Amino acid sequence: MSLAKLRALVDGRSAADLADLTVTGITNRSGEVRPGDLYAAVPGTRTHGAKFAAEAQAAGAVCVLTDAEGSDAVAASHVTLPIIVVPDVKAVLGEASAYVYGAPASRMRMLGITATSGKTTTAYLMYAGLAAHGHTVGLIGTVETLIGTRVIAHVPGSSFTTPEAPDLHALLAVMVESGVDAVVMEVSSHALQLGRVAGIGFDVAGFANLSQDHLDFHLDMESYFAAKSLLFDGRSKIHVCNIDDQYGARVARLAPERTVSISPSGLSAAWRATEVDDSHLEGCRFVVNGPDSSGLSVELALPGRFNVANGLMAIAMLAQVGVPPTVAVPALRDVVVPGRMQRVVEGQDYLAVVDYAHKPAAVSAALSALRPQTAGRLIVVLGCGGDRDQAKRPLMGEVGARQSDVLIVTDDNPRSEAPDTIRAQMLDGARAVPLAERAEVIEEGDRGRAIELAVARARSGDCVLVAGKGHEHGQYVGDEVLEFDDTMRLRAAISASRTTRRYGGADEDGPDQSAEENAE
Incomplete structure (x- = not known):
């Protein structure tokens, strides 16, 4: 050029x-x-x-x-x-990058989703719906980058949810060359504020929810909302907004003439979910009611009421780019997202789940979804990341202590911060819960050992939730990235526990005394 x-x-x-x-x-x-x-x-x-x-x-x-x-x-x-x-x-890097690579976004359908929680799941659902409609689909998000069905092992700048502008436009150009005609993209608040998605026009953009997170980067919730709102500043032709969320309702008022509303709770909106059944860990069900399709039964292999919202958002957004619900709904049925309410089954007689929840509202939603499935105790392993929003740490501790029966506070990705300082802030929040309402609280900094403690305590009918890292394969400690996978560690701990109990090598009444000494 x-x-x-x-x-x-x-x-x-x-x-x-x-x-x-x-x-x-x-x-x-x-x-x-x-x-x-x-x-x-x-x-x-x-x-x-x-x-x-x-x-x-x-x-x-x-x-x-x-x-x-x-x-x-x-x-x-x-x-x-x-x-x-x-x-x-x-300020000009996005437009410059778009020019250098021949404005690739203009040659494909572009679907962008922003939210504090649920971006990844909604993106995977839309990917499945577009593919079912005959599109060759690109996916850009937190877990992976896909060009059609091909997984791209490394994309420059892909440590971000949304890559830097030059990397993003180069990737879109490669997608065009590969025959992609529709792209689903997670759009983060950082990407919007830093101009990473400049030079891209979206055919449809979705606003799902906003809750506390990233206040290490944004000054406050209003600043966080202002950054998210940039996706709806005219760069998107159609806005799909969840009006059950107070911030989503505000976005809907920005440009009513181009807004399509959704309500997962069944309020008056263009798209509504009714007859919701979120009582099964195997998934959720609801009936979708939309402008052209009402009374269509939806089944997702994703549990929890929050996935009803994700499913409805995906269906509504897909409809705006010509994918009818009659095509989309069957395609969503078997979608499974790595590290999102992912069950781990190793023959144990209790539930074991890995989830990416790493903010107060997401942890609360995950625990709320699991509580009805748990006949016994709900045991959660939870930490907070370093070099990130410190204000949410006591809130995470409070949510964990209030909504579980056993809270094991551990390390997440401490990065450059002292791990014990992060845990102390979480424990402050946990201990603020009145004793009569508080879970048993245990501190165990070693995440692998924390998972083993949770498994050692689990009995028939219990549920173990390992939250925070989800799909991640590494743990950031100082300047190192240590190999760590929650799903693999949980699977190994369950297998080892079953073997130990089977041959009588451990006290089945609970963990050893050294672990008990960490209990509050």
């Missing part, structure tokens, strides 16, 4: 003549520059990307896109590449 046209697109200035220069790619990471790329030198929290312009030039970059500060740094480093200078690189 023409660098001169790109400069005009981003309203930039350059001392060099760009008339005969072209660019074939764009990246904001100097270590990933390929010959022909535009290097976007972005200011960071610790240093400016312009300091790596020489590295980018050596790798084959043909131009640098940066701000005034970056331009001075590039000049000081004696880099000979032409420079396009703009006031704010991040």
